[in-house]
Amino acid sequence: MALPTSSPHPADRAPLAARAEKARQEMVDRLEGDGVLTGPLLREAVLHVRREVLLPHAYVRTSGPGIEPIEWRLLDGSRPEDQAEWLDLVHSGESVLLQRDGEPLEALGRGPVTGGHMTSMSTYLALTVEALQRLRPTPRGRYLDLGPGPGVSLALAAAITGPGCATGVEQDGHMAAFAQRNLDRLGLGATVVQGDALDGHAAAAPYDLIHSGIGVPRVPRAWVEQLTPGGRLLTTLATRTPSWPGQLLVTRGPGGRIEAILSGSPRGHRPLHGYTWLTAVPLRPRIADDPGRPRATRLAPPPDDAHAFWIAAAYLAPGLLRDFRAPTMTIVAPEDDSWAVADPGGTTVRVHGARDVWAELEDIHARWVRAGRPSAYRVDIPAADGPQHVTSGTGPHALVWDLPSLPATPGPAESGPHPT
Numbered sequence: 001m002a003l004p005t006s007s008p009h010p011a012d013r014a015p016l017a018a019r020a021e022k023a024r025q026e027m028v029d030r031l032e033g034d035g036v037l038t039g040p041l042l043r044e045a046v047l048h049v050r051r052e053v054l055l056p057h058a059y060v061r062t063s064g065p066g067i068e069p070i071e072w073r074l075l076d077g078s079r080p081e082d083q084a085e086w087l088d089l090v091h092s093g094e095s096v097l098l099q100r101d102g103e104p105l106e107a108l109g110r111g112p113v114t115g116g117h118m119t120s121m122s123t124y125l126a127l128t129v130e131a132l133q134r135l136r137p138t139p140r141g142r143y144l145d146l147g148p149g150p151g152v153s154l155a156l157a158a159a160i161t162g163p164g165c166a167t168g169v170e171q172d173g174h175m176a177a178f179a180q181r182n183l184d185r186l187g188l189g190a191t192v193v194q195g196d197a198l199d200g201h202a203a204a205a206p207y208d209l210i211h212s213g214i215g216v217p218r219v220p221r222a223w224v225e226q227l228t229p230g231g232r233l234l235t236t237l238a239t240r241t242p243s244w245p246g247q248l249l250v251t252r253g254p255g256g257r258i259e260a261i262l263s264g265s266p267r268g269h270r271p272l273h274g275y276t277w278l279t280a281v282p283l284r285p286r287i288a289d290d291p292g293r294p295r296a297t298r299l300a301p302p303p304d305d306a307h308a309f310w311i312a313a314a315y316l317a318p319g320l321l322r323d324f325r326a327p328t329m330t331i332v333a334p335e336d337d338s339w340a341v342a343d344p345g346g347t348t349v350r351v352h353g354a355r356d357v358w359a360e361l362e363d364i365h366a367r368w369v370r371a372g373r374p375s376a377y378r379v380d381i382p383a384a385d386g387p388q389h390v391t392s393g394t395g396p397h398a399l400v401w402d403l404p405s406l407p408a409t410p411g412p413a414e415s416g417p418h419p420t
Helices: 010-033 040-048 080-090 125-135 152-161 173-186 221-225 281-289 307-316 357-370
Strands: 057-061 071-076 097-100 111-114 118-121 143-146 166-170 191-194 207-212 227-237 246-252 258-264 293-296 330-333 338-342 348-352 377-380 389-391 400-402
Touching: 010 040, 010 080, 010 125, 040 125, 040 152, 057 080, 071 080, 097 173, 125 152, 125 207, 125 227, 143 152, 152 166, 152 173, 152 207, 166 173, 173 191, 221 227, 221 246, 258 307, 281 330, 281 338, 307 357, 307 377, 330 357, 338 357, 348 357
Parallel strands: 143 166, 143 207, 166 191, 207 227
Antiparallel strands: 057 071, 057 097, 071 111, 097 118, 227 246, 246 258, 258 377, 293 348, 330 338, 338 348, 377 389, 389 400
């Protein structure tokens, strides 16, 4: 049974449109109430871009974490029996799952589905809003979206920039065609081309703004070269841990000088297809049975909003991640069969395995404090391909590291907060 590439039956069109408009207004009210949505231009775009057109179907996971094969249920927005749940989901602000294993999107059947893994989803809306507000699109500004998936962020940008100014580069051919078809229905004048996001899109360069919907370990040189003087680029810097993403804002000065600032973030885009994610899921039963040997600690559990500390930990103590579903702070090194479970009171910690991950965090925290508790880091991006150097500043106590190299091939982007 095919999913819709056209509008629902005329008898359902008016009530569905009215329900969708009401859902968008409630979504905007929530974003404003949470302090996420503040810009007037973007507010109008979020209020008027019809998400139900861009997201005409959605997968819902029905099996628990760690269970294979995964069980799904596909909601079809054209079916009255699915519409209430589908409308709530696509306007919830959460990511909407759209594609399994790079499948074609023209003839998906509603109902139960077994197996496969998601290769494309819409972006967690708060992340999209935050990114666009940092980039500040303006009318007639040239905008490039890398890895736009179904085109939600691209549509919002196009609603602000105007027709012919917003372009997306999507690696997956099925998703590129799906997004273009739905964007055309909105009449925003946005274009999606199939291609390698790491190459940008030189044909329409230069751009005033570039947004990457894929996490990358370092900034591809092509992206910087395609920025106009005064242009800005925003991307997630991804490590193998999903727990502590970084947001990198790159500015190309009028003279061509590149400035780049890395800050920690509670959420970010997932990295390129082919990345091997660290996960704590298989170790959860063992951690519950044996949290480890207790010892005193000189480090109380750092707060979640100490983002600059946590992003430093992602690089300086590689291979760690946090299990956000644990009842108390739990940091795991899955490849070393090691973990630490912190006492909420901050006086003791339980450690297990050959790697004392809590001792590593104690050391990094002490170094971060000696460095002056930096809230962000400078990234040096050379004129030619070479090491991209991160530093918290100058002086003997500065925190420093180099960003890893790029993988060979990009893939579909997925987004969301703390996947573990």
